[in-house]
Amino acid sequence: MSSINNTKSFHLISSQKVSFTFDGKKLTGFKGDTIASALLRNNINLVGRSFKYHRPRGIYSCGIEEPNALVQIISEHNEPNARATVKRIYDGMIVESQNRWPSLKMDIGAVNNLLSPIFSAGFYYKTFMGPKGFWKKVYEPIIRKTAGLGKPPKEFRSKSTHHHHNVDVVIVGGGISGLIAALKFVKTNYDVLIIEQDSFLGGILNTSKKIKEINGLDTIEWIKKTEELISKSKNIKILKDTTVSSYNYSNHLIALEDKAVGSLPPNYKPELVLHKIRTQHTILANGYIERILSFRNNDLPGVMLAGSFEKFVHRYGVVPETNPIIFTNNSSTFSLLKSLIELNCKPSAYVDNREENSIEKSTLDYLKNNNIPFYTGAEVEGCDGRNIIREAFIRHKGNIIKLKTNMLCVSGGINPDVNLFTQSKGLIKWDDNLFTFKPDKAFQNTIVIGSASGNFNFQKLNDEIKNKLNFLKEVNDTKIEIISNVENDYKISEIWDIKPEKESLWSKSFIDIQNDVTVKDLRQAITEGFDRIEHLKRFTTNSMGTDQGKISSINSLGIVSKILNKSVSEVGTTIYRPPYAPLSFSAIAGRNTYEFYDPKRKTPIHSWHIDNNAVFEDVGQWKRPWYFKNKKGETMHQAVQRESKQLRESAGILDGSTLGKIEVKGKDALEFMNLMYTNAFTKMKPMTSRYVLMLGEDGMIKDDGIVSKINDQHFIATTTTGGAPKVLADMEEYAQTEWPHLEVYMNSITEQFSTFNISGPKSRAIMRKVFSNIDFSNEKFPFMTFNNFKYLDTEVRIMRASFTGELGYEIYISPKYALELWKKIFHSGKNLGLVPYGTETMHLLRAEKGYIVVGQDTDGTVTPIDLNLNWMIGKNKKDFIGKRSLSRSDTAREDRKQLVGILPLDKNKKILEGQHILEINKLPKKIETPIEYLGHVTSSYHSPNLKHFVAMALVKGGNKLMGKKVYVSDPSKSETIPVEIVNPVFLDPENKRLLS
């Protein structure tokens, strides 16, 4: 086998040499070469091993449809399964073949080919059913080890980005049809996006010699002038090296742009851009795909699609073989024939399945005039060779003619590329003359033109486009005159597979080359009852590879129709699903990974927290200080114990800015609040506050907070940090749907106020130092009251409330002034022992007082009665959300899980959250039957103030078990911890500290 360069190809003009390695061998190609074109230029045709049988495989096509030539790019984080026919080479690129060991030429796995009788269709389904236990220990480990073609990529951080487009028209495909369509929109009011998967516009004009002239210009010159014209039109944008992968509802397309074509992806720039496009109209001008023919050993390296061979010649300037055999059943291969002769390369033979009287006269004359051996009404029965084709066997008039060759160019016909059209839910229809499916009825605003629509006649192209786009207003009238080098009408004879002359373990006739599915597999599947095309696809894995059977799926329909003696229309087609071509997860993720995975919300005090060694925890999207390290090496436990103790001895300050805040106002605000919360607000005095509960309609606690009443028409409610959006959304929903007669409005003011909680015995003294003009005495500023005060250029709202059980104040201030005030408070409290504390200390302190945390001590199955919060239910209220559910038999029963306190009898024992409350003191070593448990621990902390663990638990009938000895499980031991059920208020039950 020997290749030559086509120096007339535009690709080779002024192209630079590029060196790369394949399986360790240093090779040279040209800038712009794909791996495949460069390998062919170096006379390398064996590039990989097949998926199942490890058969030698070469380069079958010249584009995205490639089933065989999948390689691993070592220089790009081990990127596996890269299509050699798409991926461009660059200096220093390291490429390796896949799925072989120890080497590509000598692959031990090839033994699978000899075992092929047991690997036939349905092998996996039949084999891995038994014996029992084999799946986990035998089959799965082996399958996991051998599955896939390449090796997984090494860890890396992608720089893929997303880009959104909104346009009026998308043209998919920048070939001749796409360019003629684009000319219609030059300098119009339509925003147009042209998407071309190659680096050049022109499509078939670059890849074949089918067209001689357009508007009197050489094709390359016409492309150049057309591109110039389009590029100057400000309303048209061109995306090259971009492949449309999905065509979704609402004319939404996803396309992937390779920004690193022909170069090592840089670390600092995106290598891939995922374009998300919304358009009014989609013009599909994405051409056609050539299909295979199934014959004996049609997978051997050296067997290549005829159109792809021609593409290598013109697009990449490499003639893979100077004297190939051409085997066809249609008129499209004439172009290849001419191309070869014009390059002084004479095909060894031209084998046409059509009878001589069906073949175009021009073709016959050309064959005769150039003395090319040709066989009409003939077929290639099969071919032989080891790692490359050596001989082809032609069946002609009942005889078998053996010809030596290193390359066989095959064409089984061409299909409109209907993949995107069917993704858009368009309907396709079988054409009995062209032997292919064509787009029929569009489901969306989709216009299909050119060969993608089944129009293979260049003379009719301009009229077709004009007619299909004439419904659009004010598009240009373009005159296009095309002179072609080939017959205008495309003709084909029906042939799908060729009966082999001889059979052996080695010889196979493939229908899906990537997934190693043979024609025999299809027959077997039908014999076993899988005669529906969707079932057959899954049973055989036909067209389920990464190429989605682009070059063979129609052939399988043809073969199946013959076996079933049905028409192809009756057999139907499987569904084409996105993506059109494989795309990486990193492309889908874009920048929404790592530091940008989720938005981060920070309070105005965040920088101070960082400066003071805060360790943060995520609460929703918020970054909240968890605890503050006051010295190097201090553990979380040590920090929390220190913060808790210091607060109870002097004072502590918490950044509570993340708490939800909602302002409610309107003439019916009072009634609205009475309906939303369990509490009664009617008799509540203005400028006072109340701890409140919000229930779901099932009566279960949904959220809690503090409601401050300015007057009967104006309230401010706080919510939990995580519950804020939901509470506001629920308020809006109820106001708009359940109680539209109420005139009430609400705004989220979470972000409008920073909130600080200062508590501890010295908090009053600190507040007096900061706000010297305010009287904080018990008489003037009693518990659960609030007021607004002037502060600098703004106002500050101060409420006396506490979540620690200590004397405490909450300060609400505009974020602009928050950090300054925080620093001022801290400065003022320094000498009084003020300590910053985080959420963990807050949880510990509230647990000492038996205060609950919604979401920790509740789990969506807990009512206020379960928590002994009956006092928060406005019993005289006519209604509130969840009221009716509180009187259901289930919610009213006495043995529901109720919140209790838990104290270890041995004060040195540690109780863990989530552990079971049991009545038995010892668990069996092996638990064989379920063990009845009374409940579980919801909160547990070591109290530095009480010097032992305090815990809360939800326990069945807990209220009646006060003083009872029960046991708490310990996950590390079979021993349990004896504990006593007690009231959950462990500290200051008289609230002396709170009201001091």
Next chain:
Amino acid sequence: MKELYSLRGLDVFQKDLHQIVLRGKGDEKFKEIINKETSLSLPPENLKITQNDKFLLAKHSFDQWNLFYLDRKEHKEVLKMVSTFNSHEEILASDYSYGQVYFEISGKDKNYYLNKLTHFDFRIKKFPNLSMAQTLVAKIDCSIYHLNDKFIITCNCSLEEYFKERLLDAINL
């Protein structure tokens, strides 16, 4: 006003603006109150803006309007205005001045860069001058106001850093 990023085709400034969120029926009385305090008529339809020398008023929904001051004020003056609105029981006015951050984005390539972060259609025929939108930019809730050749994008102040980082990332990549 602080310049954040400026390159060929894109200028991003962070602005200090005062904003009041107004909720109400939008009836005649509501219109009268707004007009009395701002000399502005309500925008004729949702997602439209009216403005004069001092204020800009955008209609977010059937019962929500956002009022912006076009010149700098002391915060207490804004709070006074909030208080004036709230003295009418049919209106809820909330001060949003410092709970939000404001980015002024201009330059011929502003749509290109913003469309790296949002699907929103910025084309003039779909998003004309003096219109506004509520949409996701870099996965966060934002309001976008189209004022002549500039966009004002606002989001919660807690997301300020994240927004700036995403914007810078979009510019750099």
